[in-house]
Amino acid sequence: MILTDSVSVSAVRRTTDGYLVADARVARTGIQEYLGSEVGKPDVPIIRVYRPPEAVFAEDAMRSYAYRPMTNDHHGDVNAGNWKQLAVGQTGSEVLRDGDFVRVPLVLMDAAAIRDYEAGKRELSMGLEATVVFEDGVTPDGQTYNARIESMRMNHLALVDRARGGEQLRIGDQRAPGVQPQAQDDPKGGHDMADALRKLLVDGLTIETTEQGAQAIEKLNKQLSDAQVNIKTLTDGHAAAMATKDAELAKKDAEIDSLKSKQLSDADIDKRVQERADLISTAKQIADGDYTGKSEAEIRKAAVVAKLGDAAVKDKADAYIAARFDILAEDAAEDPVRQHMRQQDGKPTNPADNGQTAYEQRLADAWKGESK
Template sequence: MGEAVMTRLTVFDRVSHRITHREYTDEGFLKVPGRVARTGIQEYLARELGLDGDPSRIVRVYRPEDEVFNDASLGTYDGATVTNDHPKDLVTAKNYKAVAVGEVRGAGRRDGDFVVCDLIIKDQKTIDDINAGKCELSAGYTAEYVHRPGTTADGQDYEYTQRNIIINHQAVVTKARAGGIARVFDHTPGGNTMPVLITTDSGRSVDVADPANAQVVADSFDRLLKRATDAETKADKAQATADKAAEDLAEARKASSDVAIGERVKEISTTQALARKVAGDGFTCDSLDVIEIKRAALAVALPKRDWSDKSAGYVECAFDAEYEKDEDEEDDDKKPKKPTGDAATLIAQLAQLAKDGAGPAVTTDAAPKQTPYQAHKQTLSGAHKQKGA
């Protein structure tokens, strides 16, 4: 799709560029450089651009660097007429005598976002006006306006782009379209209002007294406020870390006190004693960590398990179970042991024989019935007799 190019228009940029370096010739003429134009977004009324609709509607126009600073455009500053306020029309041979108060000498040159050129003011009233504070500069020029809405690199929206800028004159004005920085430079300001310049966080120098820079200043303030808030949050985190370290240090000092050391030694000694019951009297461990002592003892007592990856809780429970098992076995060793095997059988028989022998003999009309003990005794006696015969 092709670009819609408007008819070349004449625009008087009521933009202020502050005057700084003043120098007077022998004739009383004022020689001074000044910022006369800038890149970026500028606002126009719709009627200034000949647009339909509401004539008071604000139209945002983008002035790109490659248009403002190209050699062809900068060359048109040389010889441009200086006027006191903008004339009704472009300066021509017909109205030059009525509106001219000086001229621009040499081509324009870049100074950051601005175009700077050298002016010589020859009209005494205009010189007096400048010294009284009327020291902003505004370019009168023709240009093409391309309707192509877009957004600048710094996020500003616009409707038109300005191209093929040809300078006709430079006007000394009270308020310029390019802002308060678009002024005559001045070492001896006299009655003029000097800009209140600040450097934003991006390094850009702006005049905070100029309403046109209000959004730039506000955005810079917001960014600085966020940085301050982030820094405060970071400082709070650092303080919290420092407080925790102080608490840990206090705990460490408490743990290293004489009482704490005594209790620690007692705990380790007790654990070593219990570990020898679990792993045997020959068990030794150089660790001063109670859990590691118990882990080492279990590795000796129960070598088939891998104790290296067991948690502290697991080690504690297993150690207690193993120690209690050993305690139970010691209690069993202290109780009298019951006979087993043949000895137990013989003792049982003898006990029964003793019981039978102690019982009363039963008599009847028939032969008396022998008790098992009496029968066993008789057997032993018969055997003895047979052996002696």
């Protein structure tokens, strides 16, 4: 994990080659605040990271301060592949403990970086790899923390306008032209924060906070805005789903009501059965036949065809066929003799003679034979 620190610079001088040489504090023990996103905890606004002396002044850590490339601002990991493009100087080899600080010599060799320094860009920020253990605890001097560093290895030292402490630090007792004097120095190498505060408008109220606090508030505001958008999306989706479900239920209710309206009562069934029986009886009066399984229109058509032939109904509408059926039904009802004769078709002409006629015919035939 790459972390950054902020330190002060002192004992500055220029060489005959134009380089800027200084002796600087580049690390310290104690609490430093990081955005959660900087240390792999994007859901946490601020993480208070404790750097214990045993990590800051460990032998491996102290050796790693020597011969580190210097950069103008941070550019991520600095290595052999990008050193030529990024380096503006380097640290020296005389790494010393200075109370709660680590002090190293450094040299700025790039003219543009030196001009930035002379214009007031004087804060230093270490880029380092660190093992961070996330745990709540309390430092020996009573400060609470959310994480602590177990081991450190320096990667580069950057010249920056403002690092983690806030405002730029003094160089000895002199400041760059145009830079206002600092009211008070933090004995730990921190800053007077009065000029480092930012004004923010939060829920209609103007507040002042540090750069890190402002970043945390802006991040939380964005998360709140995103959450509100998500809630509206979910609410709209739920309302649309409920509207669709209500429409489906209304359709089902309409179908049920329609089916109820179509359901026949016992009296309705009896009436329809009687009407069909009467229709079939009338059709049989017109032309006797099998009308089973036919609809009312088919029964009328079959009776008319049986009586008058196919030509009588060819290309005719159901209303016409129904009218012809009614006429034929009236005719059949007004001609009882014809109806009686139709009923007698196919029956024996004298069913009551009990074979008498046949007997007499046989006698007559026998007599004719004898006379010959």
